[in-house]
Amino acid sequence: MxxxxxxxxxxxxxxxxxxxxxxxxxxxxFQPLLFTCIRFFFLLLIMLPxxxxxxxxxxxxxxxxxxxxxCHFSMMFIGLNAGANIASIAITAQLYVPFxxxxxxxxxxxxxxxxxxxxxxxxxxxxxxxxxxxxxxxHLDAVLWVMGAAFVMALSTILMRQFPNMGVFRLQAWxxxxxxxxxxxxxxxFESNHYQILTQLNIIDFWSPLYSAIxxxxxxxxxxxxxxxxxxxxxxxxxxxxAPLLASFFGTWWFGDQNSWKLxxxxxxxxxxxxxxxxxxxxxxxxxxxPH
Numbered sequence: 315m316x317x318x319x320x321x322x323x324x325x326x327x328x329x330x331x332x333x334x335x336x337x338x339x340x341x342x343x344f345q346p347l348l349f350t351c352i353r354f355f356f357l358l359l360i361m362l363p364x365x366x367x368x369x370x371x372x373x374x375x376x377x378x379x380x381x382x383x384x385c386h387f388s389m390m391f392i393g394l395n396a397g398a399n400i401a402s403i404a405i406t407a408q409l410y411v412p413f414x415x416x417x418x419x420x421x422x423x424x425x426x427x428x429x430x431x432x433x434x435x436x437x438x439x440x441x442x443x444x445x446x447x448x449x450x451x452x453h454l455d456a457v458l459w460v461m462g463a464a465f466v467m468a469l470s471t472i473l474m475r476q477f478p479n480m481g482v483f484r485l486q487a488w489x490x491x492x493x494x495x496x497x498x499x500x501x502x503x504f505e506s507n508h509y510q511i512l513t514q515l516n517i518i519d520f521w522s523p524l525y526s527a528i529x530x531x532x533x534x535x536x537x538x539x540x541x542x543x544x545x546x547x548x549x550x551x552x553x554x555x556x557a558p559l560l561a562s563f564f565g566t567w568w569f570g571d572q573n574s575w576k577l578x579x580x581x582x583x584x585x586x587x588x589x590x591x592x593x594x595x596x597x598x599x600x601x602x603x604x605p606h
Contacts (some may be wrong), residue, residue, distance in 0.1 A: 315545060322537050323553045329534035331560030333526055334400050335568050340522030341395035343515060345505045349523055350388050351497035354490045357527040361487035368484070371477040375488055381470045383493025388500070389463035397456030399449050400565025401573050404558035405581045406444070406460040411551075411588045412437045413468030421472060430591060437587025443580030449572065482539040486531050551592040555585055 315323075340349040358365075368375055390407065397403045412434040418424040444450055445457060474480070501508070541550045562581070565571040 315549065319541060319544065320553075323541060323550070324556070326534050326537040326541075327554060327556040327560055329529045329537070330554070330557040331404070332564055333530040333534070334394065334404050334561040335564050336522040336525045336529070337391050337394045338397075338400060338565075338569070340526065341391045343519055343522065344511060345501065346391040346395045347388055347497055347501035347505050348508060348511070350391050351494060351501055352520070353387070353523040353526045354383060354493040354497065356524050357486060357531050358490035358494050360527065360532060361483060361490055364481070364483040365487040365491060366484065368477065368480065371480070374473050374476040375480070375485075376492065378470045378473050378485070379488045379492040380496070381466050381473070383489040384496045384500070386463050386466040386470065387493065388497060389459050389466065393456045393459035393463060395456075396453055396459060397450075398453045399447075399571050399573070399577070400569065401558070401562035401571060401577055401581060402444050402447070402450045402457060403460050404561035404565075405584050406441055406457050407464055408555070408558055408584060408588045409437060409441065409461060409464040410467040410471070411591050413465050414471050415591050417468050417472050422475075433587045433590035435587070437584045437591070440580040440583030440585075440587060443583060444577050445580075447574050447576040447580070449574070450577065482535050483532075486535065552589055555589060555592075558585065 337349075340353070343349070344352060393406075394400075394403055415424075415426075415430060415434060419426050441457070441461070445454060450457060474485075538550065538554065558581070562571070562573060566573065
């Protein structure tokens, strides 16, 4: 990989890693559902030029837009709002990789090797270890919300295979279009004091949903899509595991998070499991074992 592309991968990781900070601050200031709604409103304004119908793929596209925009992101920001530690949230979010492998085996009949099974088990065992951290244990609902968000993202990833050449910006535009009004309705139904919250905030407080829209969705996803067009998935995906590590660093720097040995050990186990699933390491081992 060229140096410039390594730098772009680092920028994408920074954008995604800091999104956990913006999401935590924004969900606390606005309430999670309202924050997510405002985030997607900003994203919709930016993505309007790419909002075009796609013939033959509208039904699966709308399913993915609802799952990602309404379900995944709302659950993620609810988890961030409820959690007391950024690292546990950022690491748990990576479970979408083993969830994707499980769903691919169930629905697409992809084969499971022993190594992949062990890697998936290691990833979930790491989350179990993280759960026993006292800080995390007192906010287990946050971990469960984020696990749900990771599962929804995995399900969306499987459905995206029905329109592989959609383009990241067009997909983001449709997600924003479906998510904005849906989340507004959910916020009105399940949250309160909207007028009071919005009138008491300063204009500068809107930096968090604006950053989440631009930093995570436009810059982060845009850079990764650019890299995926030039390198194999097995090369790009492992590089993105730097994002939860950066999020943990940002959480310590911004909020003074304390990361215990249980969280560090569990995080290492989970990220190792995710890495092994992402790399399809068993295929590489088979090649090494073949006679030359």
